Amino acid sequence: MPLSIPSPKLQIPLEPLTPASFAPYGTVIENPTRFPHHTSTVESITANQGSATKYLDVTLITNFYDSAPSRKPAKSVMNMFVCAPRKLRSRPANAAKPGTSKKLFDVKILERHPFTSQTFIPLGLSPDDKHTKYLVIVAPTLPLPKGSNPRPPFPEAAPKPKRNLFGLFSRTQSSPFTNSNESAYGASADSKAKPGPTSRPKGTGLPELTGIKAFLATGNQAVTYSAGTWHAPMVVLGNEKIDFVVVQYANGVGLEDCQEVIFSDDSEGITIELDEIDGEIKESAITAKAKL
Numbered sequence: 001m002p003l004s005i006p007s008p009k010l011q012i013p014l015e016p017l018t019p020a021s022f023a024p025y026g027t028v029i030e031n032p033t034r035f036p037h038h039t040s041t042v043e044s045i046t047a048n049q050g051s052a053t054k055y056l057d058v059t060l061i062t063n064f065y066d067s068a069p070s071r072k073p074a075k076s077v078m079n080m081f082v083c084a085p086r087k088l089r090s091r092p093a094n095a096a097k098p099g100t101s102k103k104l105f106d107v108k109i110l111e112r113h114p115f116t117s118q119t120f121i122p123l124g125l126s127p128d129d130k131h132t133k134y135l136v137i138v139a140p141t142l143p144l145p146k147g148s149n150p151r152p153p154f155p156e157a158a159p160k161p162k163r164n165l166f167g168l169f170s171r172t173q174s175s176p177f178t179n180s181n182e183s184a185y186g187a188s189a190d191s192k193a194k195p196g197p198t199s200r201p202k203g204t205g206l207p208e209l210t211g212i213k214a215f216l217a218t219g220n221q222a223v224t225y226s227a228g229t230w231h232a233p234m235v236v237l238g239n240e241k242i243d244f245v246v247v248q249y250a251n252g253v254g255l256e257d258c259q260e261v262i263f264s265d266d267s268e269g270i271t272i273e274l275d276e277i278d279g280e281i282k283e284s285a286i287t288a289k290a291k292l
Contacts, residue, residue, distance in 0.1 A: 002109065002260035002261060002262045003206075003260070003261045003262070004065060004261070004262050004263075004264040005206065005261050005262075005264065005289070006263070007209065007211065007263035007264065007269030007289075008209055008211065008270070008272055009268060009269055009270075010040070010209065010212065010269070010270045011271055011273055012137075012212050012213070012214045012270065012271065012272050012273070013214070013273065013283075014135075014214050014215070014216050014272055014273065014274055014283045015213065015214065015215050015216070015283060016215065016216055016283055017136055017215035017216060017217045017218075017221055017223070018035075021213075021215065022136070022138075022215060022223065023228045025213075025226060026059075026117070026138075026223060026224045026225045026226040026229055027058070027060075027223065027224040027226075028221055028222075028223055029058050029059050029119070029221065029222040029223065029224065030119070030220060030221045030222070031220065032218065034127070035269060042055050042056065042057070042058060042059070043055070043056045044056065044072065055180055059117075059119060059222075059224040060117070060167065060224075060227070061076070061116075061117055061247060061248070061249070062116065062117045062222075062227050063076075063115070063116055063118065063249045064114070064116065064155045064201055064227055065115045065116070065249060065251050065256070067115070067155040068115050068153060068155070068251065068253070068256045069153050069227070069256070070153075070251070070253045072166055072251045072252070072253055072256075073251060074115065074116065074249040074250055074251035075249065075250065075251070076247070076248075076249055077247075077248060077250050078245060078246070078247050079245075079246045079247065080114065080243060080244065080245055080246070080285040081120075081234060081243075081244045082241055082242075082243050082244075083134075083234045083236045083241060083243075083244060084127065084236065084238065084241050084244050085132075085236045085237060085240070085241070086105060086235050086236060088103040088104060088105055088237075088274070089102070089103065089104040089105075089106070089167075089271075090102070090103060090104075091104065094134040100276070100277050101275075101276045102273060102274070103273070103274040103275075103276050103281070104271045104272065104273055104277070105135065105139060105210070105235060105268070105271065105272040105274065106261070106268070106270070106271055107232055107269070107270040107271070107272065108262060108263055109232065109233065109260060109261065109262045109263070110137075110139060110192040110207050110230045110231065110232055110260070110261050111258055111259065111260045111261075112141075112202070112207075112228055112229060112230045112231065112232065112258070112259050113225070113228070113248060113257065113258055113259075114152070114153065114154045114155065114201055114227060114228045114256070114259060115153075115155060115201070115227060115249065115251075115256055115257075116222050116227055116248045116250065116257075117225060117226055117227050117248065118224065118225045118246060118247070118248040119223070119224040119225075119246065119247040119248065120166070120222060120224075120225075120234060120244045120245075120246055121222040121244060121245045121246075121247070122154060122217075122219055122221075122222065122242050122243070122244055122251070123242075123243040123244070124242075124243060124264060125219030125220075125242055126219055127218055127219050127220035129218075129219055129238075129240075130280045131238045131239060131240075131279055131280055131281070132219065132226075132236070132237070132238035132239065132242065133216055133217060133218055133219070133236075133237045133281055134216075134217050134218060134234060134235060134237060134238045134242060134263060135214055135215070135217070135232070135234075135235035135237060135272065136213060136214070136215040136216075136217050136223055136231070136233060136238050137212065137213070137214045137215075137232035137235065137272065138212070138213055138215075138225070138229055138230060138231045138232075139207035139208055139209065139211055139212045139213070139230040139231070140202075140207070140208040140211040140229060140230075141203040141204075141205050141206070141207060141208065141228065141229075142203065142205035142206050142207070143166075143203055143205050144203065144204040144205040144209045145205070151204060152178070152255060152259055153206060153253075153255050153256045153259075154201065154228070155169065155200065155201050155202040155227075155228075156260060158292050162167035191249055201226070201227040201228030202226070202227070202228035202229055202230075203228070206261060207230035207261060209270065212270060214272045214284070216274075216281070216283055217267040219242075222277055230261075237274070237281045238281065253291070
């Protein structure tokens with residue numbers, strides 16, 4: 001069963017989804033040439049007899065199940081989620097701006113996948129569709145209080161590597177806790193840094209609710225949540241369903257695959273405020289930090 005925790009009263013501003021703003025939580029997958037904000041140094045090569053540009057390692061799928069308590073191995077899985085639009089609460093229209101209204105989405109649950117990253121790829125949604133978008137809602141992780149027992153299943157901290165002359169000079173020792181090229185010394189063994197969630201999973205504690213962030217994604221953006229990142233289930237906005245292909249690892253052990261918290265307060269708690277202008281959902285005009 002999900003853990004029930006009280007919810008503070010928070011109003012979260014909505015931000016545009018960019019690789020830089022989402023970096024603490026995972027990866028944004030998008031065509032760099034179509035986004036002026038994209039500053040990624042993703043390596044690219046020519047492919048398909050010169051008719052295509054291939055961007056390398058746009059995200060990395062990580063698997064930490066070898067350190068799960070059950071030791072049950074995981075397999076890579078690819079599922080489809082057909083997500084219907086969510087119901088939003090309305091606030092009175094702004095009389096000074098005809099066609100403009102405020103919408104609210106109530107955040108009632110967060111989840112995390114402690115041993116795997118999780119990638120959501122929208123299908124069939126035009127980047128020019130201004131009326132069908134989705135929210136990406138994430139939260140930082142609090143440290144686990146000392147003496148907490150029982151603790152949730154979570155990867156143990158990586159052991160301090162044994163130093164030897166070969167490792168010191170080559171720095172190519174691979175970490176036994178990831179499937180990536182990250183070295184045991186915490187730096188990539190490649191000369192070029194790879195994008196994506198290559199670091200250890202986030203901390204073992206509950207979500208830090210005062211640090212929740214909400215991003216507005218368009219149809220030509222996919223996201224990867226890094227392992228252990230607290231996030232809300234997918235929130236589709238508009239009138240149409242969105243089909244998402246979801247790629248992750250799983251081993252079939254409930255609390256190792258997914259951990260959830262629900263908010264017990266039935267009154268208005270954590271809300272995301274959106275602007276609807278002539279039927280198009282846009283980022284909120286609120287620029288201040290979320291306030292208690």
